[in-house]
Amino acid sequence: MNETDASSRADAPRGASVAPGGPAAEASAVLGGAEPSAAEPVGPEASGPPGVPTMFDVARAAGVSHMTVSRVLNDRGGVSGATRERVRRVIADLNYTPSPAARAMANRRSGQIGLIQAGRPDYGPSNAALGFNEAAREAGYTVSQVSMRGVDAGALTQAVHRLVLQRVEAIVVISGERDGVEVTRGIDAGVPIVAVASEDEPGMHRVSMDQYAGAVRATEHLIGLGHREIRHVTGPDDSMDAAERRRGWADTLRAHGLEVREPLTGDWLAASGYAAGRDLLADVSATAVFVGNDQMSIGLLAACREAGVDVPGALSVIGFDDIPEAAFFAPPLTTLRQDFDGLGRDIMATVLDVLRDEAAAPDRTERVPELVVRASTAPPGRLPT
Amino acid sequence: MNETDASSRADAPRGASVAPGGPAAEASAVLGGAEPSAAEPVGPEASGPPGVPTMFDVARAAGVSHMTVSRVLNDRGGVSGATRERVRRVIADLNYTPSPAARAMANRRSGQIGLIQAGRPDYGPSNAALGFNEAAREAGYTVSQVSMRGVDAGALTQAVHRLVLQRVEAIVVISGERDGVEVTRGIDAGVPIVAVASEDEPGMHRVSMDQYAGAVRATEHLIGLGHREIRHVTGPDDSMDAAERRRGWADTLRAHGLEVREPLTGDWLAASGYAAGRDLLADVSATAVFVGNDQMSIGLLAACREAGVDVPGALSVIGFDDIPEAAFFAPPLTTLRQDFDGLGRDIMATVLDVLRDEAAAPDRTERVPELVVRASTAPPGRLPT
DNA sequence: TCCAAAAGCCCCACCATAATG
DNA sequence: TCATTATGGTGGGGCTTTTGG
Known part of the structure; x- marks a missing residue:
């Protein structure tokens, strides 16, 4: 029938x-x-x-x-x-x-780009994501976003899969942590993945700002002021940016024949900067610190204040990022400004390049953070307390 | 044939x-x-x-x-x-x-929710968006996000249309500014729109935290400490949150028979808090300030420091939001903590309610900001400089 | 409890056809 | 006869629903 x-x-x-x-x-x-x-x-x-x-x-x-x-x-x-x-x-x-x-279904393409944002929505990532989103829209794409506070490998993998099934044409990963990038790299998504990653990640497209150069500038600024004992508060172990900044700091010290002491470690948050500050102040010889980011800097400044250590009189402090509040720290923070919005746009530009020709990786030149001198750095003076 | x-x-x-x-x-x-x-x-x-x-x-x-x-x-x-x-x-x-x-295709539903995020990616909105995103995912939805730095009416309208074309099942608007909400309300999108809005917006679903109650708590905290001259630094004119906080502040002062002076106005950024601080310090009678948010607070604190006004000795300062850095301000800031992540989840919950039955607006109860007392407030003591 | 079969959902790639030159 | 141009037709694509065992 x-x-x-x-x-x-x-x-x-x-x-x-x-x-x-x-x-x-x-x-x-x-x-x-x-x-x-x-x-x-x-x-x-x-x-x-x-x-x-x-x-x-x-x-x-x-x-x-x-x-x-x-x-x-x-x-x-x-x-x-x-x-x-x-x-x-x-x-x-x-x-x-x-x-x-x-x-x-019919096309096997959606006009969508997937954006995975893993980690705390801090100033940097948030602004990069915003820049990316605007650029994507301008390029006629739609952004399907998956945000997650943590960088759990399983969740990340899931996210990539979700996006792949949505037929996104490319996946962008904004996650400071190395894991976030590593995980996604291991996945054969079938679509190009572009990640913000300041370390080279074979087999994946990446975009970044020149963290190393920024750190070099920061350190040279301090050295230029006459500092010889320059400590560093680095970010979390699995942050590539942290690693690059640390490398830039260490290399610069070495290049000037200065001692490279073990850095203190934080997690980017103010609280960890405060903790690092307390530890650091036990070291009476240091006259300057290069802190991994501005948020930790404010914590470190608080520790100094509490301990009666004058900044920059007894200790010079330089941060990284130049968040809008940095100019109002006590004292106003000398730091390195990063153009996150530009980074976001670079990401989309790279996506377009890759989409145009997966092989030809046009290797965009990295933006270099810009030194913003304020009141937290000065020539070394009296020693700490 | x-x-x-x-x-x-x-x-x-x-x-x-x-x-x-x-x-x-x-x-x-x-x-x-x-x-x-x-x-x-x-x-x-x-x-x-x-x-x-x-x-x-x-x-x-x-x-x-x-x-x-x-x-x-x-x-x-x-x-x-x-x-x-x-x-x-x-x-x-x-x-x-x-x-x-x-x-x-088979279901006739896209499983997508559109998210429009207009305005600076500050701590609050970013975290609310994150909470929403996570909740949406947990509910089995995908988030199509349109971010924009400004709140231009045209761009907003465009955004709504884009999302409608994508067949999103609902549109969420996170934009502090009243315009952002007003504009989207006027559009017959054909899909429910849920906005974060602390003022009542007829004809649209809204979610918010109880800004008014938070402001009342802040003001009462100051009054409880013995302050009688309490000024306010409000946010931008078209911010509903700012309006509610201001209302809470003013009503509380009145309820206690205290004078309500014209508030100073900022734009949420630290720089505007600094400017407001300088203006405020001209007023020698005030012994306390309720600042619209933490970012402006840091600016205001900087102004105090610069003018040699001791906080809280000569002036008590209370902020709003409790950003992670607030505890490390100089001095550590008394403020009202808002659960942005929770707000984000409330948004999604509301979306689900609305999707379930457009008519029955279950009117979720608002979260109330929680007072976090730190070192920037104290009983009035010696007068300012 | 589960399988089988078929009808959509809406669009596009690809091929076929018709009418022209 | 062979291109060319303007159309129409068919077959998926992956899943849910429905109907019938």
């Missing part, structure tokens, strides 16, 4: 449709009244899809096939000017917009 | 697919070996799609029909525990996740 059924059903609409326009349209619309003879009492106003109009509705209204509509939609050739115009008008009248889901 | 052709072509495929098992699966997978008689040497390991696995791959591997897989996926009854387990395992093994695009 199947066959009979199928063929009969298949034929009827066909026959019917020969005269008018589309095929399937009739299938779903005409249906019952299929038999051409059936006087078409199909009361319910035939189609009557109360929902959004489909391509077939447009086709019918314009008296063309759905294919022609498709061609018009995608600005493909092979449609006469007149027809194109007519279809366009109908599209406007019906307020028709193609279903992204259907498009995604 | 159309007819002949059409019918013959139409029949062939139909007839062919009738025989084997699954429909589409076989079509793309088995293909040649379709004929049941074909001894199934289907060499190429059947499916072989190098891409992501489909439901049919799972079904085959688990030895069940794709329907069962579907039931398991959607937690629908009619599947024995054992089978369910087996299918689950296979799903995990294959790292299978259903294609959102296909689901969207």
